[in-house]
Amino acid sequence: MTQTAIDQITPYAPALAARGQHAIGVRTTVIRFEDQPDITRTQARGASRELPLEIWYPAAADTPQGGSYDTLIRCGTRRATLRGQARRDAPALPDARAPLIVISHGYPGNRYLMVHLAEALASHGYVVAACDHTGSTYDDADAFGITLLHRPLDQLGVLDAMAAMGGDIGALVDCTRTGLVGYSMGGYGALITAGAGLASEAVAFERAPPARMLARHVAGTDSHAALHDARIKAIIPIGPWGNSYGMWAADGLAGLRVPMLLMAGTADDVSGYVAMRGLFDGAVSVDRHLLSFAHAGHNAAAPYPAPPCSYAVSERLGWAPFQHYADPVWDTVRMNNIAQHYATAFFGLHLRKDAVMQDYLTPAFHGFAAGTATGLNFESLHGSTTP
DSSP states (O other): OEEESSSOOOTTOGGHHHHHOOOOOEEEEEEEEEEEEEEEEEEEEEEEEEEEEEEEEOOOOOOOOOOEEEOTTTTTTTEEEEESSOETTTOBBBBBBBHHHHHHHOSBBBTTHHHHHHHHHHHOOOOOEOOOTEEEETTTTOOOOHHHHHHHHHHHHHHHEEEEEEEEHHHHHEEEEEEEEEEEHHHHHHHHTTOOOOOGGGGGTTTTSSSGGGGGGGGTTTHTEEEEETTTEEEEEEESSSGGOOOOHHHTTOOHHHHHHHEEEOTTTTTTHHHHHHHHHHOTTTEEEEETTTTTTTTTTOOOOOOOGGGGTTTTTSSSSGGTTOSSSSOOOHHHHHHHHHHHHHHHHHOOOOGGHHHGGGGTTTTOTTTTTEEEEEEEEEOOOEE
């Protein structure tokens, strides 16, 4: 089977897209949450959830590099082999502490959708965890309300599972310094998890879970306040879904508690660029940035390059899964490299307090060679209560 390289760095890539100094390891496990809400029986509690979890991490210095991932693609029937640098089950870097970054895929998706970003961040000294969100994957795309309800709960569940982890990864990971990356529905969840409670009208959204179960995420409620976790220090929503459907109001967006870097395509017809700008403008309490890709669609900055097996039309979908990964205007590897650059800078500043990284978070496009920032726009706004 043809392998798709997810670790490409082009000569036009900005400076921080390059792999860091650390060798990378990767492991797979399964985490289980008890006493979760169950929309199939409209019960507030009682169900359990199992989420396959992939963990990338800085590995011992002598770890040989190179490995692959076998994954389903968007059609839910074909499989692809992705080639990267992480070595399966390598020993973790000893005598070190590394911040945690949680990555949350879209609907549908899976834990490998942003594997390129996970490997890149691990090489820069972060532990990265990405789960399959049950009910929201290529072979298990259940009722949309499951994703609306569970996405913030899953994100915090991954954080809690990593904090409870033992062994060499448990000794390495520092969950008191956690960043959160969410694509599409993952971005929706990241906003809620980081303090932006939903509007009360969101409970009546036509695809919301039954019995007003989404009310637990509404701004100003005790249940939403209970989601707040001081370990989360910064978020990167990429193409975040929801604002074009009125999921947030001004008071909810003002509740965002941590700095934000929002990445968006100006031609995104899924999440809506104007709606995403509304998230950027409305998060008035925090320092935030908006990185815009001119003319890019919903796939801007997130998925790995489309594998060859995605090119043919799927009978199940009626269209080629290629469209789930690629953009009509932008080269995917170029966008991946740009996202890697900005994520490294943003988390370096907010999780490591590396003031040098601030230089990369300006409209000057520091770290880009002449002409290679064409098509990008970078904006920043200061918040009133950023910690």
